[in-house]
Amino acid sequence: MNRLISLRKTALTVATLAAFGAAATAHAQIKVGVSISTTGPAASLGIPEKNTVSLFPAEIAGQKVQYIVLDDASDATQAVKNARKLVSEDKVDLLIGSSITPTSLAMLEVAAETETPMITIAGAARIVEPMDAKRRWVFKTTQHDGQMAAAITQHMSNNGVKTMGFIGFSDAYGEGWWGEVEKVAPARKIKVVANERFARTDTSVTGQVLKMVSANPDAILIAGSGTPAALPQKALRERGYKGKIYQTHGVANSDFLRVCAADCEGTFLPAGPMLVVNQLPDTNPVKKSALTYVNKYNGAFKKESLSTFGGHAWDAAMLLQEAAKTAVPKAKPGTKEFRAALRDSLEGIKNLPASHGIFNMSPTNHQGLDQRSQVMVRIEKGNWKYVP
Missing domain, CATH: 3.40.50.2300 (Response regulator)
Structure with missing residues (x-):
């Protein structure tokens, strides 16, 4: 009887160790x-x-x-x-x-x-x-938004922009972009003449856009991401704004192009090299990867x-x-x-x-x-x- 109990204990120990090992x-x-x-x-x-x-x-x-x-x-x-x-x-x-x-x-x-x-x-x-x-x-x-803000304001400066408007998300993304623009725009001798916010879930930005159009800046930067960033752009075009429009790298997908449609024609934005990888010269260090x-x-x-x-x-x-x-x-x-x-x-x-x-x-x-x-x-x- 004792030998049977001992064998059972041994079997139980082996099974426990096996289960532990498997786990x-x-x-x-x-x-x-x-x-x-x-x-x-x-x-x-x-x-x-x-x-x-x-x-x-x-x-x-x-x-x-x-x-x-x-x-x-x-x-x-x-x-x-x-x-x-x-x-x-x-x-x-x-x-x-x-x-x-x-x-x-x-x-x-x-x-x-x-x-x-x-x-x-x-x-x-x-x-x-x-x-x-x-x-x-x-x-x-x-x-970083700072890297991209530098690229945008450099492009603005190279293309004669002296005044700009800013409209961004009313969250950390928009505020982060505003903080970077506030740093780099003066260095490019670009004056910000309008500064507005909108929520990702908004369905209208009429009030903000009217203020933008009234200020009539040479260019406007929309600091949004995804399809919601199309809302102010479409509203600006509807209100007859003729200046340059810039978006951030947060809109670099086909859904944004679909929603914004013709209202996005001529828009500039900085983006990762992969967005236009087939257009890059073979000397670009990122093209292969x-x-x-x-x-x-x-x-x-x-x-x-x-x-x-x-x-x-x-x-x-x-x-x-x-x-x-x-x-x-x-x-x-x-x-x-x-x-x-x-x-x-x-x-x-x-x-x-x-x-x-x-x-x-x-x-x-x-x-x-x-x-x-x-x-x-x-x-x-x-x-x-x-x-x-």
């Missing part, structure tokens, strides 16, 4: 939590990003990777809920998201609190600047859905892939040590070519892109035209 092996995979805006005002950004996630590598640095994708509906509160679920329930090693600045700023708090590295695919520099204890956990794949993403995306989805926003998501995967090479040998996925090693490895990335530029990270620079990450583009007959 440990299963958890050894890298887990990535993705929160993006596939519905709501930023859906035109989030949908190509979600498409792109399906193209992410299934294995990185010898480890299988699981991607858990949630929709934050373009809402900051939902983005926080998503981030907390991904970290506390799904035990992810990395967060990617979100599609827009307000939701990314909200996720930042969760990333810092839980010491989980995060790669944002939103636009504002304030997500990673100034560097502090919270932002040390966050990295960014998009061009941008084509890698473009060809892969077009092979899986309709070309009309290709956008720079999907490229930002792709670049997040590129950063993860590069960082994992040095993080995996240091610690086991699913642990606090691995998250810390991944953060450190992201910070040390150098000369990584991706779809929007070449990344060089550092402890004080968690974006890592330089002016090779932008080109000027003009909208002509419903298409993007590279402006050398």
Whole structure:
């Protein structure tokens, strides 16, 4: 009888250890939590990003990777809920998201609190600047609004613009852009004669546009993203505004062209090289790596859905892939040590070519892109035209 009990205990111990070993092996995979805006005002950004996630590598640095994708509906509160679920329930090693600045700023708090590295695919520099204890956990794949504001005002100056109007989103994206314009416009000897705001969900901007038209600036910059940025542009044209109109890199997708239609003819904007990759000279340092993403995306989805926003998501995967090479040998996925090693490895990335530029990270620079990450583009007959 005692021998039977002993055998049962031994069998139970072996089974328990086997189960524990299987669980440990299963958890050894890298887990990535993705929160993006596939519905709501930023859906035109989030949908190509979600498409792109399906193209992410299934294995990185010898480890299988699981991607858990949630929709934050373009809402900051939902983005926080998503981030907390991904970290506390799904035990992810990395967060990617979100599609827009307000939701990314909200996720930042969760990333810092839980010491989980995060790669944002939103636009504002304030997500990673100034560097502090919270932002040390966050990295960014998009061009800073400051870089793009410099490109826009330089183009304005080169084309005789002396006065400008500004109308931006009434949230962190618009305010971030205004902060950058306020810095660079005076240096180009451009006077801002009108400054207005509108919400992403607004259906009319008549009052703001009337003030803009009354001020009659040489050019107007619309600091919005996705299809909502078409609203003030269409209203300006309806009110007879004849000056130059500039948009930000936040509108670089076909949905914006569709909604804005003929009212966008002649509009200028800075964008990542991949938007016009086939028009770039072969000497462009980003052309080869941008084509890698473009060809892969077009092979899986309709070309009309290709956008720079999907490229930002792709670049997040590129950063993860590069960082994992040095993080995996240091610690086991699913642990606090691995998250810390991944953060450190992201910070040390150098000369990584991706779809929007070449990344060089550092402890004080968690974006890592330089002016090779932008080109000027003009909208002509419903298409993007590279402006050398």
